[in-house]
Amino acid sequence: MDIFELAKSVSIEDVIGTYIDLEGPKQGHYLGLCPFHGDKHLGSFKVTPAKSMFKCWACGMQGDGVDFVSKYLNISPLEAAVRICETHGLISRETADQLFGGKISHLDITPLKMPKKVEQLLAKRRSIEDLNIAYTAFVNAAGHNLSLDFIRVLVEERRLATNELSEYFTWPRNTAKFWSTFREQLSAEGIRGDKEQNAFLLGIPGFYQNLQGGISFVTSRKAALGIPVKNRNGKLSGLQLRQMEPVVEGESRYRFLSSAFANGRGNSRGKYGCSCGYVESVEYPRRHWNRTIAITEGHFKALTLAKLGFLVVNMHGISNWRPAGDVALDLAKRYPKTNRFLLVFDSEDTKPVEQSKQGLAQKLKSSTEKLAVEAACWDPQYGKGIDDVVNSGFIKKITTNKL
Ligand SMILES: [Zn+2]
CATH class of the missing domain: 3.90.980.10 (DNA primase, catalytic core, N-terminal domain)
Known part of the structure; x- marks a missing residue:
């Protein structure tokens, strides 16, 4: 078994709970104070066992259990995986030392004890x-x-x-x-x-x-x-x-x-609950289509764009750029008159926003040669989201640039 696989077998609330206090579960999440920014109130840092992920809605830090330990202790992902397995008794101290000493990223190891399987009674999502x-x-x-x-x-x-x-x-x-x-x-x-x-x-x-x-x-x-x-x-x-x-x-x-x-x-x-997973969301243009497929994040932003004549894919969370990009590419195939993709992100320059934008642009560009990929931009003084800018009458302040 691979050390990363083995580390993943430890539930994320146990991994993170080793380092910080967690409350819950409540509505499927555990809450804690985010160790990555000066967090003072519960609410923004969430651990979601169903997805084996954590996310801080305030500072944007997110990932799985290995990511958490790696960032928290400022060590490599490999060291984090080893440490998780050792802490939870899945490998011996000697094996941990060997892994550290050898600096081997993928070593087949036999766990001391198999992680206890906690049965989750979830229903399979219907069609x-x-x-x-x-x-x-x-x-x-x-x-x-x-x-x-x-x-x-x-x-x-x-x-x-x-x-x-x-x-x-x-x-x-x-x-x-x-x-x-x-x-x-x-x-x-x-x-x-x-x-x-x-x-x-x-x-x-x-x-x-x-x-x-x-x-x-x-x-x-x-x-x-x-x-x-x-x-x-x-x-x-x-x-x-x-x-x-x-x-x-x-x-x-x-x-x-x-x-x-x-x-x-x-x-x-x-x-027998069921996770919604990625929810595909498309808004068709409410007036004559301008032959552009826009990709944005948020219902009212998507609606604003649809009313301007765009065919819109709503990402519902900027981390969903991969599946949203797939939907946009399929729409371009369905509607061959498409001549460009327009990325419409909020006017904030945070690292997660930038990563999502770049990832999405790369994905679209590598899959289509003839279609332009552009981003909408405006001075933040006119509003944060596209809906704010349009609703306050500053639509003419929006420019586009090639990505
Ligand atoms: Zn945070």
């Missing part, structure tokens, strides 16, 4: 067709009656026209009333009877079997807006919640409907 059926029924059952607060945010802050509001919904609660409407909707799709419906919903990200043996979906403690997300074929590929009240500093207002926290382990709230 995109099934997700579309479940989420369409969910949105229909939720209805489109938005509170005045929500309407105010959408119209005043996001500059949506009133006829665009019907796309959104108020995030429902697990009430008997909601469930009866939801079940009626599922029946209309040919999925009939509680038993069949419950079985159908396990494997839909966001749903899980609760501790009473029934089915629940993820709700929001505070008022949240529901945003349907569509893939390149116009099918619902995911649902996003947008918290309406201000959130903890460094925490995102947005999250995807996902239930990987319900994995049957320890004090988990349930089992």
Whole structure:
């Protein structure tokens, strides 16, 4: 077994928990104070066991357990992997010394004890067709009656026209009333009877079997807006919640409907949950297409671009540039009139933003020769996101440069 593989077998919360205090799990995450910036409040540094990843939303540091130890102790990834295995009793001190002394990156080793396999009771994600059926029924059952607060945010802050509001919904609660409407909707799709419906919903990200043996979906403690997300074929590929009240500093207002926290382990709230993974998101132009495929990050930015005539891929997190790039390349193939890709990142010059932009540009350029790859840029004084710039009337201040 490879030392890196072996290190990966130790759960990430155990790896990171060796060095810093972690609280949780709560909604699938452990929280701690980020050791990589002067963190004073819980909220920005999150450890996600379902993905075996940590991420700090304040300073941008992220990675797996080996990355954490390597950065925390300022040692090489190899030394970090060795140290993890030794700390958790998977290799002896002698083997660790040999590995350090030899500076061998890949050595087959026989672990002292096999890491204990903790069984995770997660459901296999269903097909995109099934997700579309479940989420369409969910949105229909939720209805489109938005509170005045929500309407105010959408119209005043996001500059949506009133006829665009019907796309959104108020995030429902697990009430008997909601469930009866939801079940009626599922029946209309040919999925009939509680038993069949419950079985159908396990494997839909966001749903899980609760501790009473029934089915629940993820709700929001505070008022949240529901945003349907569509893939390149116009099918619902995911649902996003947008918290309406201000959130903890460094925490995102947005999250995807996902239930990987319900994995049957320890004090988990349930089992047979399902991770949403990468949620494909495409916005088709709302007016005559300008033959440009834009790639951006965030629902309202994508919407702003679609209204300007762009065909838009929404990355949903700048770390998703690889799968988002694949979607953009497929769209260019589907629509041969495409003449360029436009990368529309926020006007902030952080390392993660720069890495994402460069990675994406390289990917697009190496796959197509005839298409230009450009980036939109503007002075940050006109706004952080493209939607801010456009909504405050500074669209003419946006320039593009070749990447
Ligand atoms: Zn940090």
